[in-house]
Amino acid sequence: MKEAHIIGKSVQRKEGRDKVTGAARYIDDMSFPGMLYGATVRSQIPRGVIQKISFGSQIDWSEFVTVTAKEIPGKNCIALIGDDQSCLADGLVNHPEEPILLLAHADRHVLRKAIEAVLIEYEPLPAVFTIEESELRSQIIWGTDNTFKTFLIAKGDVDSVWTKADYIVEGEYTTGAQEQLYIENNGVIAAFDAEQGITVWGSLQCPYYVHKALMALCNLPAERVRVVQVETGGAFGGKEDYPSMIAGHAALLAMKSGRPVKIIYDRLEDMTATTKRHPSRTRHRTALSKDGKILGGEIDFTIDGGAYATLSSVVLSRGVIHAGGPYYWPSIRVRGKAVATNAPPHGAFRGFGAPQSLFAMERHMDRIAQVVGLSPVEIRRRNFLKPGQTTTTEQTVREEIDLGKLLDRALELSDYAAKNARFARENEAGPVKRGMGIAAFLHGAGFTGSGERYLASVVGVEGCADGRVRVLASSTEFGQGTNTVLCQIAAEALNLPYDHIHIAQPDTNQVPNSGPTVASRTAMVVGSLVRSAAIGIRQTLTAGGMLNDSYSPAEFQVACRRHIAEHGELRSYARYETPEGVFWDDQKYRGEAYATFAWAIYVAQVAVDLSTYSARVQDFVALQEVGRVLHPVLAKGQIAGGVAQGIGFALYENVVWQNGRMQNGQMTNYIMPTSVDLPEIRVFFEEMGDVQGAYGAKGIGELPMDGPAPAIVNAIEDALGTRFDSVPLLPEDIFEAVSTDGRR
């Protein structure tokens, strides 16, 4: 391939200038004449039957627009995978903060009082709040068995390994809920017009998810539903499915009132009512030979899905596929289960099930190392997947990945051996104990299994008369760099200056469905389609005799203008096609789970102060193989940001639950890392071999969420010699465990 002219360069972020000048328009910065403000009356109990809704006489209700479940023109559901979640509760509530009634008024200041004046009487029903309570099934709160989904991955004859094993190591590991905590809360504006139908502008990741949900809810055909993504202030998965709910609410109010309606959540509402990372429990039982080789094992992975199915089946899928980590398992049985509890539904958050199951795997490897009597480094090295071997789903590793080499480099970068020796010496004295921890992991890019085939994403590229090129995709920018990277790819494919390429605003009236902006699929999967569509433009022009094989931007412009004069427009579309030889069995959960995996070794250095019991990460090395790095500054930013969220997941971010409701739904009491809490996060890339995808790029966004929590907890165990199997790991947990250890 010829030398890349734009790929691999840190060009300026497309919408960057507007962001640093304050000119970027987010949803709360927009307003329409005659606009009303909407608000949501929510359930105050976890489960029960609504007996009566009454409106307090202190409010002049004639000034308000109200919408109840009975007034929904279409189906009362948030259409996604299943249709079990209502848009407004009708008779029964299944979690705290479940939407029941909508209000709108021209003055947003009066809404809070109005919400408080709506009295809802319930007949409470018994509720369940934990995985264990749900499994007991003494209360059936969903379906016939409280189970949203199960998966089974089976490879080889795992039942025969136990008698052959020199060691059998068991462990149970848990992870807590985590709030996405994008700094911009959820928000939308909806407007209705009898001719045009409904239009929704919003802070969201997936315009076509919202489009699908609004068609069902509003009973409108596709062409009378329009969804436009505006500048979005962070998402991390938290704006994957929930925007369909808030968009639905605003749409219902707009249809009833005939006026534009804006709904912007405040922080408390956003934190208590919207989705979080699924809490999880993982049980491992592993058979090993005397030299520390894995013979086989069983993994039971269970997640708490909250009250409705929403995305839990897909989160579970990614969790079970990643549960075996980057290791070779001659035989394995992975069982996955997503169960119902009476909490708001848990949803997408960067990593999507993998951070949970990989936390367990990487803690368990350190446990295995202790039992077998090897170092955490050596146990991993002996079990790493190698090219030609198969994963737990029997996908053959075709990439020339060398995890041993990656591990060596991470150890060198972190000065692992020298520090390990020094800390062992120094920890003898003084209250501050230091330790080193490793995590090795992988993350599959794109939708799982046949997912990309079902999505069949489409991207368009348009040549304009002025010689500029426009990328048409529903893939959204929410900080990660979609706009920039997709324009870079088009510029490279067309050999045009980056400044000549721009990307259309994601608007379902204007752009094809390039799939949701999730699953680390944008650069790799959508990027490949941008490249194909861009090449299509070039081919159209050369085939028509309007352009030579090599050309200047000026010649390109002349050719575009000629083509448009003759044919009206110059557009090229590319649709995803499954590569040859890719096999996936949805029933047996076997085959090519992902087109490619990104690989990583993270090393954490942690200090625990035994006078305060607080743990602090002092150094963090994040080394990864993500194929070709398309934009070094953006890629580094993705990794450092993901690591920071991972450090929060490990040490700071604790959702306090009471009867299914988050009790600390404020930034004051839900603690995310600040600028003084984080170590220097040192990011390194290793590029190995060729991969599929646009110019060799793999998915990158979610990977960095997977490694920090196990690396940090491994380091804390290394520092203290005390076992910890749960995150978040707070000072009080460390105090408790160390005190218990001391008493033993």
Next chain:
Amino acid sequence: MNNTSENLGKCELALTVNGKPETVRVYPMERLLDVLRHELGLTGTKEGCGEGECGSCSVLMNGKLVNSCLVPALQAAGTNLMTIEGIARGPQLSALQTAFLECGGAQCGICTPGMILASCQLLDKKPKPTWDDIREALSGNLCRCTGYMQIFDAVMAAAQRSPE
């Protein structure tokens, strides 16, 4: 903020915003944040939490960084305010804005205005800050995207570029 404050009626507020004298009619207890966004149309100042934790609504009041969500409008009477809209000189970005762009200091952009104003205050006080100075100065401004590293890089780059 609610029915009662509406009954109290609005009063006049005179202040200087980004070098320009402004007079607006406000509720006395209205948040400065809302006055900036709704009365003056300066939507570059963002709301993240509404309780002074996240720093997205940071502005400079007489050169001092404040969370505009915690400042009652009348407290801003007669003050000199600087918001993100006042940082660039016309089309010319400030050194900090350029550095944020080049170093990856802005991802989703929602914390960026507040971050830039907090950095502005730091560089005013300390033109050649250490890494620890930068960490400390930005500790009241939360960013969920970057992990802060590229923001630190941006502030350091701007400090090194500025003449002194």
